[in-house]
Amino acid sequence: MLKVHDLSKNYGSRKVLQNLHFQVQPGEILGLVGENGAGKSTLLQILATLQKQTSGKVTLGEVSYDDKKKLRKQIGFVPQDIAIWDEFTVEENMIFFEKLAWGRKTKEQLRQLCLDMKLDRWKEPVKALSGGMKRKLNIAISLIHDPKLLLLDEPTVGIDLKSRKEIGGYLQRLATDEGKIIIYTSHDMDEIITLCDRIVCIGEDPFYKNLLEDAGKTIISV
Numbered sequence: 001m002l003k004v005h006d007l008s009k010n011y012g013s014r015k016v017l018q019n020l021h022f023q024v025q026p027g028e029i030l031g032l033v034g035e036n037g038a039g040k041s042t043l044l045q046i047l048a049t050l051q052k053q054t055s056g057k058v059t060l061g062e063v064s065y066d067d068k069k070k071l072r073k074q075i076g077f078v079p080q081d082i083a084i085w086d087e088f089t090v091e092e093n094m095i096f097f098e099k100l101a102w103g104r105k106t107k108e109q110l111r112q113l114c115l116d117m118k119l120d121r122w123k124e125p126v127k128a129l130s131g132g133m134k135r136k137l138n139i140a141i142s143l144i145h146d147p148k149l150l151l152l153d154e155p156t157v158g159i160d161l162k163s164r165k166e167i168g169g170y171l172q173r174l175a176t177d178e179g180k181i182i183i184y185t186s187h188d189m190d191e192i193i194t195l196c197d198r199i200v201c202i203g204e205d206p207f208y209k210n211l212l213e214d215a216g217k218t219i220i221s222v
């Protein structure tokens with residue numbers, strides 16, 4: 001289980017996240033919504049161990065966020081900005097990131113991960129891919145080491161509707177069949193409503209909370 005206890009984050013005098021409390025169970029997809037600048041990426045970066053909270057505590061299973069080395073083996077992160085090697089092919093990128101990962105995967109398994117993301121341009125350089133295809137590769141890379149916790153920051157921007165639905169279905173299977181914890185941000189409320197079990201609304205504005213409650217979703221009060 002992921003536990004967030006009384007978490008706050010300030011950037012200088014700007015208070016971005018204030019006293020958040022929530023828990024996410026294995027097998028659950030949690031949506032994170034809020035207006036621009038509400039603090040969604042900041043929260044994901046903290047959960048990815050890339051930023052430190054100002055106060056509060058986070059644990060994943062028995063592991064505290066003070067033990068970053070152990071934690072990072074259990075976390076997959078897809079940032080908003082695409083982070084892959086443009087000059088390398090899809091295959092070379094997958095092999096490169098597999099070498100950095102802790103778990104071992106065969107070339108066939110790596111290729112299958114790309115196919116699961118509906119990306120079949122194995123031998124092509126990344127610079128020849130479309131923006132949506134690069135995002136698919138980023139998601140595949142985040143899954144190489146079979147993380148327990150998967151953090152996705154607007155991962156489907158620019159991905160066509162059919163692929164988005166297929167990737168959504170794949171993420172749901174990862175949660176249901178493999179018990180992964182998935183935390184997902186998107187400005188696409190249809191996607192959030194379809195994919196997420198429960199939702200955290202960040203920020204003061206009740207707009208998202210009202211909209212999602214009207215759609216019958218469970219909102220977590222943080």
Ligand SMILES: Nc1ncnc2c1ncn2[C@@H]1O[C@H](COP(=O)(O)OP(=O)(O)OP(=O)(O)O)[C@@H](O)[C@H]1O
Nearest residue numbers: 011012014016034035036037038039040041042043
């Ligand atoms: N490194 C930083 N230094 C100072 N302020 C920052 C930094 N990163 C983010 N902020 C500020 O913190 C607030 C939250 O930003 P964040 O990127 O987490 O929001 P967000 O909800 O992800 O927004 P968006 O929907 O636009 O992606 C914003 O006011 C932003 O300007």
